[in-house]
Amino acid sequence: MNTLLLIPTGEGVGLTSACLGLIYALDCNGIKAGFLKPFSQELPNQVDRTTSLFSHLFQGTTVTSIAHEKVLQRWALGERDELLEEAVSLHRNVAANYDVIIVEGLLPNAQDHFATELNAALAQALDAKVVLVSTADVQNPRRTAEKVEAHLHQFGGTSSNRTAGVLFMRTRGLPEETAHIPLTIDPSLRLDNEIAGFSKELQRYNRHLGSPTLPIIGMVPFSNTLSVPRTLDIASVVEGDWIHQGDAKHRRILHSSLIASSIEYELNKFIAGELIISASERTDVLLASSLATSNGIPLAGLVLTERKAPNPQILDFCQHAIKQGLPILHTQLNTLETAQRLADFGNEIPTDDTERAEQVTRFVSSHIDVTWLQAQINTGVQPRLSPSAFRHELVQKSIAAKKRIVLPEGDEPRTVQAAAICQSRGIAHCILLAKPETVVEVAKARGIELPDDLEIIDPDLIRNQYIAPMVELRKGKLSDLQAKEQLQDTVVLGTMMLALDQVDGLVSGAIHTTANTVRPAFQLIKTAPNYSLVSSVFFMLLPDEVYVYGDCA
Known part of the structure; x- marks a missing residue:
């Protein structure tokens, strides 16, 4: 041993x-x-x-x-x-x-x-x-x-x-x-x-x-x-009581800012991952935090210090932000004491x-x-393909394959984040089908850093070039007008890119159903010769083993 x-x-x-x-x-x-x-x-x-x-x-x-x-x-x-x-x-x-x-x-x-x-x-x-x-x-x-x-x-x-x-x-x-x-x-x-x-x-x-x-x-x-804690972890540190816990279990404190001067000079601090610290009487800070949250900026949370908690009427006014998960904490400590305790907070998990x-x-x-x-380690045992090893080998093979993958749901937040990770790690060359300015807004609101080589294509700029090839692929079944209408669906557009070998694969399903994802492939790419059925598999990573399930649903 x-x-x-x-x-x-x-x-x-x-x-x-x-x-x-x-x-x-x-x-x-x-x-x-x-x-x-x-x-x-x-x-x-x-x-x-x-x-x-x-x-x-x-x-x-x-x-x-x-x-x-x-x-x-x-x-x-x-x-x-x-x-x-x-x-x-x-x-x-x-x-x-x-x-x-x-x-x-x-x-x-x-x-x-x-x-x-x-x-x-x-x-x-x-x-x-x-x-x-x-x-x-x-x-x-x-x-x-x-x-x-x-x-x-x-x-x-x-x-x-x-x-x-x-x-x-x-x-x-x-x-x-x-x-x-x-x-x-x-x-x-x-x-x-x-x-x-x-x-x-x-x-x-x-x-x-x-x-x-x-x-x-x-x-x-x-x-x-x-080394950053969750917002949930700081309540005991500052001896605080939750006004609204919200997403405190999932939000991370990347930075913290003490708001002391007029709000117009502090607006640059209202960014993703920021913990805002302010005196309870600063209703302008509470309103600014609520507005930032409503605009899609996931603040780490808001800590209100000293005296009493905010007036319930003010909190009612901020209900939209509260429903979006903004964590709000109140402590009797003063603002400087609160900031100091957070600065001294340890980084154990x-x-x-x-x-x-x-x-x-x-x-x-x-x-x-x-x-x-x-x-x-001289175990003398045959190495097994553990779930961790499976993931490792899969990622390494993906990196070596250098495939181009089109993502039709290009402005969906999880898709944007996944594409940024895959692109930066070299797992695949990702192509987002979406308005570039929309993707940038989503990334900014979510604190996602977009790699310089991440490809973002505006569907409106390329849609017309696929009308004729699509009509040809579905000869006798589609007119130009019908093809143009169907190409408004980015899954159909992405499938045409795949059919013409401009990409190596397509990933969809964050907001589209399986049927909506697979149907264009049946119509435009079809099954391989001598095959009429399509099947799917799931790789299930159990604690010690990897199972493959066919047609899980």
């Missing part, structure tokens, strides 16, 4: 993200990885964050950690061996179902002074390879090296076979363009050149760090996008924020050296 023990060099290093990212990277390489946190550091009745997120993201089974109170008691009584025996028992229970076990070590903090010593003993008890998890600053290699070296001696130093590598999380000092969020594992995101350069600097202070003796297995950039956990997991996994990973 292969076991990797992740040891943090301090608090706030992103240990949970590191564990989940490593499990995902293994999963995408066909290796079934389990998770174990032997010793809890949570308060009584609190659920362990990593264990909870692992269970949700990977549908995996694990065991309950030894309660923190019990760990403290046994350590105080000198029952270290008994504590480790129980940890080994937990490990064996988990190991029965997995090829590899990722174990989360204790965080060294003021409360658990024994954490480092117990981590070292745990590594030995489980016969685990140790991966140190630390933050890094490319501009300050000396401090980074010293932080790692301070923990190395507990495991026999760099000469020990126990220490397998270092994973740098939340790395600062890297170019901003390195912090992209992948849809799946993307080897091109690994910062090989940056790691090589940083290793040379680190070796001025520790000659082994970054060498084959103690490799850097990944350098994960700090990402503002992935809440156990119920699974959307962010999924993004962070993919992001971390894409920066891990898979070659190193495969060298460490």
Whole structure:
């Protein structure tokens, strides 16, 4: 049984993200990885964050950690061996179902002074390879090296076979363009050149760090996008009460702005993802937030401070915005206190924020050296095509195929977002059939960044050129006038582009029914020779397997 023990060099290093990212990277390489946190550091009745997120993201089974109170008691009584025996028992229970076990070590903090010593003993008890998890600053290699070296001696130093590598999380000092969020594992995101350069600097202070003796297995950039909380998460931070919770569970706080001056000088702050902070008496701010929401700008939310909540009559006036999901929170704190508390808010992932956990997991996994990973894991089992591996292979094949895909529902918000993602990742060359100005408005309202090479075609400018070919394809069944009328439907227009081999595929269904999507293909492209029936399949990604269902409906 292969076991990797992740040891943090301090608090706030992103240990949970590191564990989940490593499990995902293994999963995408066909290796079934389990998770174990032997010793809890949570308060009584609190659920362990990593264990909870692992269970949700990977549908995996694990065991309950030894309660923190019990760990403290046994350590105080000198029952270290008994504590480790129980940890080994937990490990064996988990190991029965997995090829590899990722174990989360204790965080060294003021409360658990024994954490480092117990981590070292745990590594030995489980016969685990140790991966140190630390933050890094490319501009300050000396401090980074010293932080790692301070923990190395507990495991026999760099000469020990126990220490397998270092994973740098939340790395600062890297170019901003390195912090992209992948849809799946993307080897091109690994910062090989940056790691090589940083290793040379680190070796001025520790000659082994970054060498084959103690490799850097990944350098994960700090990402503002992935460190942002949901609006829902801030209520307890500012001691607030919800006036209207709305979409607080789904909206993200990308920035926050304190509105203090006249509203006409602050309108530039009312943008997608912005949390607006203002005194409750500023009804102009409430009205401006409502107007922005009504115009399709998804603000993160509105926090009203001090004194009483707004007058109900004002809230009634803003009902349209409220119905569109604008979160509104009231706190008795003053405006500056509120802003300061939000600025000091930590970036740990809440156990119920699974959307962010999924993004962070993919992001971390894409920066891990898979070659190193495969060298460490000698399972002796045939790799399986896990759901993660299936997605990975599908995306990689799509990237290699370089297909042109037309999207008839070109101004539908989800379609615009999907096209932007696919285009920026190279999954396909996307063509949106819509008015360019409408697509730009949708993107602006939703905070979507449109790639420069995303193709947007105004249907009105190309429709007439397909009239004659369409009449020819349906000879004897359509007149020019009828063809022109049918081409008003962008699905029909897109199908004509496909019929003439101007594109390789068409995707529709966000706002059109299956019948409306398929009918033009039957009429214009038809089935292949000797075939009269059309069938469909769904790829169903279950927790551990991929199933293919034919004709699901």
